[in-house]
Amino acid sequence: MFLRITRNNTSHLSTLGDFGISSQSDAAVNLNEITYKKGTEIYGEKEPAEYVYQVKKGAVRTYKLLSDGRRQIGAFHLVGDIFGLVDASTHRFTAEAIVKTTLRLIKRRTLDTVADTDTVVTRELLSMAMLNLKHVEDHMLLLGRKDSVERVAAFLVEMDEREASQVMALPMTRRDIADYLGLSLETVSRALSRMRHAGLLNFVGSTQREIVILDRMRLRAVDFK
Amino acid sequence: MFLRITRNNTSHLSTLGDFGISSQSDAAVNLNEITYKKGTEIYGEKEPAEYVYQVKKGAVRTYKLLSDGRRQIGAFHLVGDIFGLVDASTHRFTAEAIVKTTLRLIKRRTLDTVADTDTVVTRELLSMAMLNLKHVEDHMLLLGRKDSVERVAAFLVEMDEREASQVMALPMTRRDIADYLGLSLETVSRALSRMRHAGLLNFVGSTQREIVILDRMRLRAVDFK
């Protein structure tokens, strides 16, 4: 199957998911799909970057490790997100499937070849890198200067913004959230408990991973403090 | 004066300073220079991004603020560095001169116009965005998962790598370093004292901003722990 990455008509894009992939082909990019089981590695840090990925189903975490096992998750990639995009030939994060996940694969080299002749594709890559950059820059402020409740609130707001339905069904564990926010899992749990008791949110269903935001106003107020 | 941004012959670049600016002109970019006094704002967060800047002399800090004054410095820009590069029309950081600083200005719109017709320039912008991204990604790990001594060690190694001479003359205050590392200025001071007493470094001259690394091996060992 041959598809072409198309340009959005707005000059910059609101989410990675906005990148359309259609079949009006002149600059052809070979496509593939793979499904990964829960917990399996998609690629490792420092491995050669052969592909760029788009999440079709499931969720992915990308992270860095210190030698003693401390982990920093850089981002969660949900349905529609494109990740694994690097300029160099080597990945700077490890990527793992959080749950059973289906990915669309795009050969990096093919993309490069297309970009060589097609300015539009190069600009697209630039846009995506910039969007990526914005997320990481905001996350830096969170990690450097926000307290635990502010971090968890920011996380919930971020996830809530990507969720169409009322009930957020988070695919990641408390440990994942903790490693994303630079906290311990216990601190994340305590912050969620405090927010629940304060009437900001509630757990529904049998798991504690299905969350309903009860007071978006106050949650955002905590986030943007 | 009309200059052209030229491509490096390596596929990706080790520092922003590696971007040569020469006068072999076919895609012309208008250039200008401005000098800023110590402490003055170059641009503010959310202001329209009219220019891209290159440090000719001095040093710049770029940061984000929370409403109650907490500050996160995203990067220090030293001589040769290019900053202020955004895809959108709006800056995402505030930029300030740390000391008396001379900047080279490049009109953003001119650059965009050139990039529209010149793939090489677009790829250059992409390379710079990716390099930027790498720095911020590494800094995320530091802010999320490293302790105070590891952070200060990483800062010193980073500065040391950009300094040709034996003596590092840091332009920034302890507060700046603290806001870069997500610490209090007292914690930075204590970490430096501990490293000095451990024989890793020493202060020279009358100020405490001139630092000599005595044991690069051990300093790096702390950084890469």
Added chain:
DNA sequence: CGTTTAATTGAAAATGCTCAACTCGGGTGG
């Protein structure tokens, strides 16, 4: 020079972490 800003150091307080106990659900296998 004198005043202001920067840096260091100590002591007390706060925030978040570690360790530990306990609960709850969802498999798994006897």
Added chain:
DNA sequence: CCACCCGAGTTGAGCATTTTCAATTAAACG
């Protein structure tokens, strides 16, 4: 089918690291 086990989550208590507050010293700058 049910008991058990395991992973995930919550909660408490004590501990560690970092922050805050404060005092002092040193340096920079008009």
